[in-house]
Amino acid sequence: MIETQTFDYTGVRADFPILSTEVRGKPLTYLDSAASSQKPLLVIDALDRYYRKQHSNIHRGVHYLSEQATNAYESIRGKVAEFIGAPETDEVVFVRGATEGINLVAHGFTESILKAGDEILITHMEHHANIVPWQIAAEKTGAVLKVVPVDESGVLDMDAFESMLSTKTKLISVVHISNSLGTVNPVQMMIEKAHALGVPVLVDGAQSTPHMPINISELGCDFFVFSGHKVFGPTGIGVLWGKREYLEQLPPYQSGGDMIEKVDFEGTTYKEIPGKFEAGTPHIAGVIGLGAAIDYMASLDREGALQHEAELLAAANEALAGVEGIRFIGTAPGKASVLSFVMDGVHAHDVGTFLDADGVAIRAGHHCTMPLLKRYGLAATVRASFAFYNNFEDVDRFAQAVIKMKRFFD
Amino acid sequence: MSDSDLSELYQSIILSHNKQPRHYGVLTGYTHQAEGYNPLCGDKITVQLRVEGEQINEIQFESAACAICKASASIMTEAIRSKHLSEVQQLGAHVAEILSTDRSTDLAEDGDLAALAGVRKFPARIKCAILPWHTLEDALRGE
Numbered sequence: 001m002i003e004t005q006t007f008d009y010t011g012v013r014a015d016f017p018i019l020s021t022e023v024r025g026k027p028l029t030y031l032d033s034a035a036s037s038q039k040p041l042l043v044i045d046a047l048d049r050y051y052r053k054q055h056s057n058i059h060r061g062v063h064y065l066s067e068q069a070t071n072a073y074e075s076i077r078g079k080v081a082e083f084i085g086a087p088e089t090d091e092v093v094f095v096r097g098a099t100e101g102i103n104l105v106a107h108g109f110t111e112s113i114l115k116a117g118d119e120i121l122i123t124h125m126e127h128h129a130n131i132v133p134w135q136i137a138a139e140k141t142g143a144v145l146k147v148v149p150v151d152e153s154g155v156l157d158m159d160a161f162e163s164m165l166s167t168k169t170k171l172i173s174v175v176h177i178s179n180s181l182g183t184v185n186p187v188q189m190m191i192e193k194a195h196a197l198g199v200p201v202l203v204d205g206a207q208s209t210p211h212m213p214i215n216i217s218e219l220g221c222d223f224f225v226f227s228g229h230k231v232f233g234p235t236g237i238g239v240l241w242g243k244r245e246y247l248e249q250l251p252p253y254q255s256g257g258d259m260i261e262k263v264d265f266e267g268t269t270y271k272e273i274p275g276k277f278e279a280g281t282p283h284i285a286g287v288i289g290l291g292a293a294i295d296y297m298a299s300l301d302r303e304g305a306l307q308h309e310a311e312l313l314a315a316a317n318e319a320l321a322g323v324e325g326i327r328f329i330g331t332a333p334g335k336a337s338v339l340s341f342v343m344d345g346v347h348a349h350d351v352g353t354f355l356d357a358d359g360v361a362i363r364a365g366h367h368c369t370m371p372l373l374k375r376y377g378l379a380a381t382v383r384a385s386f387a388f389y390n391n392f393e394d395v396d397r398f399a400q401a402v403i404k405m406k407r408f409f410d
Numbered sequence: 411m412s413d414s415d416l417s418e419l420y421q422s423i424i425l426s427h428n429k430q431p432r433h434y435g436v437l438t439g440y441t442h443q444a445e446g447y448n449p450l451c452g453d454k455i456t457v458q459l460r461v462e463g464e465q466i467n468e469i470q471f472e473s474a475a476c477a478i479c480k481a482s483a484s485i486m487t488e489a490i491r492s493k494h495l496s497e498v499q500q501l502g503a504h505v506a507e508i509l510s511t512d513r514s515t516d517l518a519e520d521g522d523l524a525a526l527a528g529v530r531k532f533p534a535r536i537k538c539a540i541l542p543w544h545t546l547e548d549a550l551r552g553e
Contacts, residue, residue, distance in 0.1 A: 347476035
């Protein structure tokens with residue numbers, strides 16, 4: 001564990017080796033952390049050490065290495081529970097990412113809860129990962145998928161939410177922070193209203209977990225998902241947290257080794273949670289890396305990081321506001337450090353190529369939120385997303401590249 | 411990636427076709443049409459043709475797409491208008507070669523088509539340039 005330090009955004013850059021590299025002969029300006037964040041040395045070293053000295057399968061062998069790997073794997077489950085403020089370690093299920101977490105819950109609801117005429121409530125700003133699993137669940141069960149609208153600035157229509165919520169609603173699945181707009185949704189308020197009617201709520205924390213401290217007990221949600229690679233950890237690992245009462249109700253998502261208690265051709269009994277949801281050899285190295293990422297975040301001044309990100313966003317906003325023909329998409333008050341925009345006469349894809357030539361990595365496209373972009377009459381935006389390891393030079397290089405590109409197309 | 415690579419990608423021919431696309435808009439009385447879509451970036455294009463016998467008499471397109479896609483479509487309409495169907499196929503194959511090959515292709519005879527060679531150094535953008543041509547093939551395959 002690293003000692004807690006005051007947030008120092010200049011010093012923090014040294015923890016991320018990739019940030020001092022060059023791309024296309026220019027210093028890397030990485031503004032695509034909402035798609036995937038970069039990795040600190042602590043994580044890279046943990047993965048290296050694990051494969052060099054600690055690797056073995058877990059929950060199986062009696063030998064030394066297996067025991068060590070099992071202990072490391074299981075201790076990180078506790079670390080994750082603490083990191084998100086979960087009351088119980090066994091409520092933490094390791095999955096491949098937020099997408100698989102949602103799929104696991106959608107599969108479980110399809111098998112054991114949803115009936116024809118039931119309703120699932122999502123919002124217009126969901127990522128495809130929080131739309132498609134529910135569409136499939138609705139198709140299979142005859143349940144109805146309802147969508148809470150979003151206003152021009154990117155704020156949820158809470159009146160509509162309340163009027164759409166009813167005793168028919170079997171689950172609300174809502175994104176905590178929009179990956180395309182940066183809107184921070186009032187999930188706590190939504191959860192209170194849902195619980196008044198006995199409706200469970202899943203919160204998609206893929207964007208919020210890297211951005212702000214999470215406390216599930218305070219939020220009050222029933223399910224929470226996030227991805228390792230967005231919280232400075234490895235790809236291919238993520239977390240589903242669910243309340244014990246719900247996880248116990250849901251059937252296994254996949255089946256095979258490690259998730260069983262006893263197998264007989266006459267019948268099989270499953271492990272208790274979380275084991276019942278972790279079939280096969282899990283991504284042990286991913287879990288080790290995730291543990292290191294959590295240690296890393298715990299060593300940061302998270303409030304200071306949040307403040308720094310807000311300052312980067314404000315600086316980027318200001319730098320681009322004067323550029324003729326730019327329109328920001330998503331201007332909700334208090335939004336997270338995601339800057340989406342379109343430009344008169346220049347397609348997002350062309351902007352992306354221009355910025356890339358200057359070493360500036362942004363995302364151009366629909367950001368896996370096609371229904372949301374359609375709501376704004378768009379097929380694509382340019383999205384710059386800022387993490388705590390970005391600095392004001394990044395903002396400057398980004399703005400200069402946009403201005404240079406604009407001049408070219410004028 | 412250098413600024414000269416960028417200027418080669420977005421050379422004046424491409425920019426001109428992007429700003430003032432030729433044969434743009436709905437074609438009345440078309441005999442063939444298809445829609446093309448690139449799910450990666452959201453580029454969308456509609457190609458409509460009036461074919462009489464084996465001859466392309468008219469072609470028009472509409473798009474919500476990047477400069478490379480739109481310019482490629484505009485250049486395509488100029489290149490295949492009043493061409494015989496058999497020539498269209500050859501031309502499509504030739505464009506695929508211009509876009510993908512590392513060898514220096516002889517572009518002397520290609521006119522505006524030659525401008526598409528600038529896309530080569532940008533592998534992520536080849537799909538943008540090829541989309542109109544694939545859509546054209548789809549349109550001619552259908553009724």
